[in-house]
Amino acid sequence: MSELRINPERLWDSLMRMAEIGATEKGGCCRLALSDEDKAGRDLFVAWAREAGCDVSIDAMGNIFARRPGRKKSALPIATGSHLDTQPTGGRFDGAYGVLAGLEVVRALNDAEIETKAPLEIVVWTNEEGTRFPFGGSSVFVGQASLQAAYAAQDVDGLNFAEELDRIGYRGQLPCGGRPLDAYFEAHIEQGPVLEATGETIGVVTGARGQARFDITITGMEAHAGTTPMPARKDALVSAAELIRAFNHLGLAHAPSGVCTVGRIACSPNARNTIPGRVDFTIDLRHPERRELDEMILEIRALCRAETERTGVIVELRRVDYEEPVEFDPTCIATVRDAAEAAGHGSQEIFSGAGHDACYLARLLPVGMLFIPCKDGLSHNELESATPEDCAAGTEVLLRTLLKQAKRA
Amino acid sequence: MSELRINPERLWDSLMRMAEIGATEKGGCCRLALSDEDKAGRDLFVAWAREAGCDVSIDAMGNIFARRPGRKKSALPIATGSHLDTQPTGGRFDGAYGVLAGLEVVRALNDAEIETKAPLEIVVWTNEEGTRFPFGGSSVFVGQASLQAAYAAQDVDGLNFAEELDRIGYRGQLPCGGRPLDAYFEAHIEQGPVLEATGETIGVVTGARGQARFDITITGMEAHAGTTPMPARKDALVSAAELIRAFNHLGLAHAPSGVCTVGRIACSPNARNTIPGRVDFTIDLRHPERRELDEMILEIRALCRAETERTGVIVELRRVDYEEPVEFDPTCIATVRDAAEAAGHGSQEIFSGAGHDACYLARLLPVGMLFIPCKDGLSHNELESATPEDCAAGTEVLLRTLLKQAKRA
Numbered sequence: 001m002s003e004l005r006i007n008p009e010r011l012w013d014s015l016m017r018m019a020e021i022g023a024t025e026k027g028g029c030c031r032l033a034l035s036d037e038d039k040a041g042r043d044l045f046v047a048w049a050r051e052a053g054c055d056v057s058i059d060a061m062g063n064i065f066a067r068r069p070g071r072k073k074s075a076l077p078i079a080t081g082s083h084l085d086t087q088p089t090g091g092r093f094d095g096a097y098g099v100l101a102g103l104e105v106v107r108a109l110n111d112a113e114i115e116t117k118a119p120l121e122i123v124v125w126t127n128e129e130g131t132r133f134p135f136g137g138s139s140v141f142v143g144q145a146s147l148q149a150a151y152a153a154q155d156v157d158g159l160n161f162a163e164e165l166d167r168i169g170y171r172g173q174l175p176c177g178g179r180p181l182d183a184y185f186e187a188h189i190e191q192g193p194v195l196e197a198t199g200e201t202i203g204v205v206t207g208a209r210g211q212a213r214f215d216i217t218i219t220g221m222e223a224h225a226g227t228t229p230m231p232a233r234k235d236a237l238v239s240a241a242e243l244i245r246a247f248n249h250l251g252l253a254h255a256p257s258g259v260c261t262v263g264r265i266a267c268s269p270n271a272r273n274t275i276p277g278r279v280d281f282t283i284d285l286r287h288p289e290r291r292e293l294d295e296m297i298l299e300i301r302a303l304c305r306a307e308t309e310r311t312g313v314i315v316e317l318r319r320v321d322y323e324e325p326v327e328f329d330p331t332c333i334a335t336v337r338d339a340a341e342a343a344g345h346g347s348q349e350i351f352s353g354a355g356h357d358a359c360y361l362a363r364l365l366p367v368g369m370l371f372i373p374c375k376d377g378l379s380h381n382e383l384e385s386a387t388p389e390d391c392a393a394g395t396e397v398l399l400r401t402l403l404k405q406a407k408r409a
Numbered sequence: 410m411s412e413l414r415i416n417p418e419r420l421w422d423s424l425m426r427m428a429e430i431g432a433t434e435k436g437g438c439c440r441l442a443l444s445d446e447d448k449a450g451r452d453l454f455v456a457w458a459r460e461a462g463c464d465v466s467i468d469a470m471g472n473i474f475a476r477r478p479g480r481k482k483s484a485l486p487i488a489t490g491s492h493l494d495t496q497p498t499g500g501r502f503d504g505a506y507g508v509l510a511g512l513e514v515v516r517a518l519n520d521a522e523i524e525t526k527a528p529l530e531i532v533v534w535t536n537e538e539g540t541r542f543p544f545g546g547s548s549v550f551v552g553q554a555s556l557q558a559a560y561a562a563q564d565v566d567g568l569n570f571a572e573e574l575d576r577i578g579y580r581g582q583l584p585c586g587g588r589p590l591d592a593y594f595e596a597h598i599e600q601g602p603v604l605e606a607t608g609e610t611i612g613v614v615t616g617a618r619g620q621a622r623f624d625i626t627i628t629g630m631e632a633h634a635g636t637t638p639m640p641a642r643k644d645a646l647v648s649a650a651e652l653i654r655a656f657n658h659l660g661l662a663h664a665p666s667g668v669c670t671v672g673r674i675a676c677s678p679n680a681r682n683t684i685p686g687r688v689d690f691t692i693d694l695r696h697p698e699r700r701e702l703d704e705m706i707l708e709i710r711a712l713c714r715a716e717t718e719r720t721g722v723i724v725e726l727r728r729v730d731y732e733e734p735v736e737f738d739p740t741c742i743a744t745v746r747d748a749a750e751a752a753g754h755g756s757q758e759i760f761s762g763a764g765h766d767a768c769y770l771a772r773l774l775p776v777g778m779l780f781i782p783c784k785d786g787l788s789h790n791e792l793e794s795a796t797p798e799d800c801a802a803g804t805e806v807l808l809r810t811l812l813k814q815a816k817r818a
Binding site for chain 1 (some may be wrong): 496497498538539540599600601602618620622630631632633634635636637638639640641644646647649650651653654657660661663664665667668669670671672673674676677678679680681682683684685686691693695761762763764786787788789790791
């Protein structure tokens, strides 16, 4: 067997080729879940995985499992991966890095002619971003969301998840879930400023923030902008502005652990000279401690009630989802830490501010995760960037992590 | 000649038949300028006007002139009318009432076999609402906006004004403007609460508020909602919320004469879990006194500068248009007042909070205007409503107004 080493140029080339699919003018990516671009990205990965000798299977949620067989037929597969869908104005590394790092690990094992005891599987999870549709492939895989609910979801244009999944040809034969895995390890860019600030190359992720998402609808009174005296108005957008401002102060009060974001807003009738009668917007709350997260939710509810009492507008608050804070498996965490040390890369323990497929899988099986730095901590942004050196370092650590787990299996 | 009297049932029937075009579920109308519904409304009016013996001509902006000939060939025509386009969720009376009141006047004169000395013209002005396109037919008619600018304008879907005007078949042969008129009188619902509060049937309009419209763009920094600490954010939507709230307070400080409205907002990327990087919204400022209006504009500019200094987001303020306050012609005002008295309807002088085609025409020729009450002062709302009795009363006053002006001509 020849020397075991990943190929940094091949890894970077694959990342850049994947980034061409849905490439945006500003150097980012737009591969919305189940779009034509998502299909093209999936097709490219599947072709690469087959070239690397993997058996590819698809489940009912469109999750892709690319399996590299192991020596021991009875051994449970060790899984790694992430997602290929992006935000509408997303970057080149969020998700794609974890998938292609997994692919490079398989390619490197092939080059070195190493056969692991347990099989390895590279997994591409469907709709991780949750931007176009509410439910992702990893949440259905662990039973957090039902297949029926995921299938029934519609995007803002009224397009149906199940129909879009069929349209791109990724509704697979495998049932979603109930597929036994030995462990799951995910490599990802940090999407935050911590590693860049400390100068460490590898973040050993110990867990993730809890998260609560709400939709808010404010109903006021539509009226003529020129003839309706200011005191007589029930302006839904003014009430939305009061709440968005108050929610931001709430987030600041819970900083640095807590965050509160209004990312989406729609106004009706949205005409220059009509007082808005209805405004819909979203809230995303996150905190690493459940008690604090629940406290933030109570404060949000109180602010909505107060705005109704103050102005007479109707404020409806609907919870879209709630994820408890997640702690990863201590053995897996140690495996990642040891692998970083063995690969000679500085590391530190870190908490994930973002949700990841790994956070869902941690409900069902042992999970570990590693971060690499990203420029200025920017993500969900077309300017999102990571260096070839850090991408390679993370992949070396992933390789050693999976090998150690494969020995254990 | 038989007795001169308008036909309230015929008037109401025509209003309700016009309201069927673009009718909304909630009982309102959606006839956006140059849409298929606008075309259908125009076609219906043109058919009715021809049945009533009018010669119909169209100008380059799609303004429709339905002429009832008079005895004296050399006499300048006396014009009345309004518009048939509506807000996206508009009502059945805003605009359509003025057009169909004019039509009923012509029909009543036909029934009574009265030939006026001066010809009468019913005018349908294009795109009064300014919701879909910035420039209206009456503003181009008086030279306030150029035909080129109007033609070049695009709607939010990127559709071009001139192409849409061609598409519905209303780009006419007449040049827009330079068409001599003796005077212009417009009947309209008040779109405000004043007449309903005082119990008077007829508002004798003495002038209209000045108006300034701006577009605002806020540029912050797009980033991940879960991983970007609150203090490190440049959230464009939070800054928009701060400004919308401050603008509302500014409007309240200038109440009751002044109003300030943010009617339209768009957020980018508008994704649940991404901090907004860019927000675009509009401001509409109105005040009957120019000095006060200009003061409000200075305060708006100061608030935008302050937000940039406070947060580092970039705030761009672009003026879309500026209309000075308008005062109508004293003789025309007196003619409307006398006509109301002669018709036996209580009246009061009133200031228009809304812009109207009459406000543009007042820059060029003698103009008068009358209001009738509308339920709860609601307009630019699908619930907009006026009673058959008030609609008839306003039309009787319009008839007497036009007859008196025709004698004078």
